[in-house]
Amino acid sequence: MTISKELVGATFRPLVLSLLSDGDSYGYDIIQRMKQESEGKLVWKDGSLYPVLHRMEDEGTIASYWVTTDAGRRRKYYRITDDGVRQLDQEKMQWIHMDSIFTRLWDLPPRMTPAGA
DSSP: OOOOHHHHHHHHHHHHHHHHHTOOEEHHHHHHHHHHHTTTSOOOOHHHHHHHHHHHHHHTSEEEEEEEOTTSOEEEEEEEOHHHHHHHHHHHHHHHHHHHHHHHHTTOOOOOOOTTO
16 A cells, blocks of 8 residues: 555654654664554655754754764764654644544544543
């Protein structure tokens, strides 16, 4: 199954924030982790990830820093900021609400949702 470009675009930010909430990471690792977490159904390309990372950095939801590896290469790492944590909480609530709407419209069995959803 191919996921539409529009849906992929709508999910980039909350997915990146979710991945970074588990710990700092660099671009290639973010791509690989998303591929693994989605069981290969969501494969991001460098050309689509890095512009999103730069916009999120400009917005203040993530920050970056450079690390020099043992091999002497520099790698740019990203971390979620306090604003990013707040944004992720808002994104989670929005997606939970959207999920509940689709569940009702498609007559699916309801799922457990966090308190306050």
